[in-house]
Amino acid sequence: MDRIRIVGGNELTGTIPISGAKNAALPLMIASLLTDDTLTLENVPHLADVEQLIRILGNHGVDYTVSGRRERQSEGYSRTISFSARNIVDTTAPYELVSKMRASFWVVGPLLARMGEAKVSLPGGCAIGTRPVDLFIEGLQALGADIDVDNGYVVAKAKNRLIGNRYVFPKISVGATHVLMMAATLARGETVLENAAREPEVVNLAECLNAMGARITGAGTSTITIEGVDSLSGARHRVIPDRIETGTYAMAVAMTGGDVLLEGARADLLQGALDVVSRTGAEIIQTNSGVRVMRNGSGISPVDVTTEPFPGFPTDLQAQFMGLMTMSKGKSKITETIFENRFMHVQELARLGAHITLSGQTAIVEGVSKLKGAPVMATDLRASVSLVIAGLAAEGETVVNRVYHLDRGFERLEEKLSRCGAVIERISG
Numbered sequence: 001m002d003r004i005r006i007v008g009g010n011e012l013t014g015t016i017p018i019s020g021a022k023n024a025a026l027p028l029m030i031a032s033l034l035t036d037d038t039l040t041l042e043n044v045p046h047l048a049d050v051e052q053l054i055r056i057l058g059n060h061g062v063d064y065t066v067s068g069r070r071e072r073q074s075e076g077y078s079r080t081i082s083f084s085a086r087n088i089v090d091t092t093a094p095y096e097l098v099s100k101m102r103a104s105f106w107v108v109g110p111l112l113a114r115m116g117e118a119k120v121s122l123p124g125g126c127a128i129g130t131r132p133v134d135l136f137i138e139g140l141q142a143l144g145a146d147i148d149v150d151n152g153y154v155v156a157k158a159k160n161r162l163i164g165n166r167y168v169f170p171k172i173s174v175g176a177t178h179v180l181m182m183a184a185t186l187a188r189g190e191t192v193l194e195n196a197a198r199e200p201e202v203v204n205l206a207e208c209l210n211a212m213g214a215r216i217t218g219a220g221t222s223t224i225t226i227e228g229v230d231s232l233s234g235a236r237h238r239v240i241p242d243r244i245e246t247g248t249y250a251m252a253v254a255m256t257g258g259d260v261l262l263e264g265a266r267a268d269l270l271q272g273a274l275d276v277v278s279r280t281g282a283e284i285i286q287t288n289s290g291v292r293v294m295r296n297g298s299g300i301s302p303v304d305v306t307t308e309p310f311p312g313f314p315t316d317l318q319a320q321f322m323g324l325m326t327m328s329k330g331k332s333k334i335t336e337t338i339f340e341n342r343f344m345h346v347q348e349l350a351r352l353g354a355h356i357t358l359s360g361q362t363a364i365v366e367g368v369s370k371l372k373g374a375p376v377m378a379t380d381l382r383a384s385v386s387l388v389i390a391g392l393a394a395e396g397e398t399v400v401n402r403v404y405h406l407d408r409g410f411e412r413l414e415e416k417l418s419r420c421g422a423v424i425e426r427i428s429g
């Protein structure tokens, strides 16, 4: 199993190219199931989750071709990939494939809408909470689907077409918003989704679906209206830059000090989170080529945060922010409201000398003046990178074990950081 070795203490200076967003690319790839035409996606990140979804889509009969990468980029960076679901050969998504990642469950929407049936294993993904699928089931039932849960599979059928309806999400869910929006594109009549997720990835998906001929308005607000159409066509669409990767590297620079251009990043996709990082003492500006983050000399100020659905502070940046707060000049309070078990990084950060106490869904972080390197274990995707952030500032050597979690969501992390002066390497095997 690969490990990442870091020797902390260096400032970060230089340029980090921001990849296409994992959490936008995955639903966009799944949207290819809605049409027998070709959907071409630009800026698809080269990540373990993307490769896994390619295997899952392949099992349904989706062909793909990789047709290029960005100029001046080496093998392994974001690519343009064309997906063609001309013939859906299988409407079952088996446990062995789906159990590895949460988003693979989302094929249920397009398969049901286009083929009238889907049998999809209950999903896996980061172990950060119970993560039920009740909202997907309830929402698809509102569109007229018959649904059973049998032997760990969701079995969904729609005898004729799905039928448009009004559905009010009892709780905001990104995944269920993606799925119902995709399913409703091919339903008969109008669907209105209320209390929908407003994340930029939902907007990116809606824009792609509209380019394919869907009639969606309101994505990015809490009410999305979808006028069903008979069929969708192919399109060419670009994956937005990864706001979680952007926020992660912004926090890394705020932690180590330095001056880094996050190339291709868009501040508007994570303004709330960047405002929080600014309040810790970093200077952040949007330039024509990306987001520039600087911290020179001053210490790290403590800031309290509470995770919330977009546009609030994202849960996917909570662990990284906690990493930053471990070296603040005071006490900060971090409250997690989205997932009930997303504090597994706390005990690993403690190995590096962090002072954190937990009380229910709140962590109190008392900043220390020095962290000391140690062997630590990655427990989930974002927790892993919080250990990298802490390791970059810790004295001496930190070894992060179980790096496969990181590879799900961070493209060439060690290369991007070492180019900016970090001492970081992958140890294979």
Ligand SMILES: CC(=O)N[C@H]1[C@@H](OP(=O)(O)OP(=O)(O)OC[C@H]2O[C@@H](n3ccc(=O)[nH]c3=O)[C@H](O)[C@@H]2O)O[C@H](CO)[C@@H](O)[C@@H]1O
Pocket (backbone or CB within 6 Å): 023, 024, 026, 102, 103, 129, 130, 131, 132, 133, 134, 135, 136, 137, 171, 172, 173, 174, 175, 176, 315, 316, 338, 339, 340
């Ligand atoms: C691949 C992807 O894009 N993953 C993101 C997506 O996950 P995901 O789409 O799984 O997250 P959701 O927004 O659905 O989850 C939000 C909350 O709703 C709950 N819930 C969800 C569905 C349901 O049927 N019932 C239910 O109770 C979840 O357990 C959680 O407590 O949004 C999360 C919240 O921003 C992010 O942390 C993940 O990185």
Ligand SMILES: C=C(OP(=O)(O)O)C(=O)O
Pocket (backbone or CB within 6 Å): 023, 101, 102, 103, 124, 125, 126, 128, 316, 381, 382, 409
């Ligand atoms: C939690 C995440 O991913 P997933 O929903 O695939 O588990 C994430 O991207 O931080």
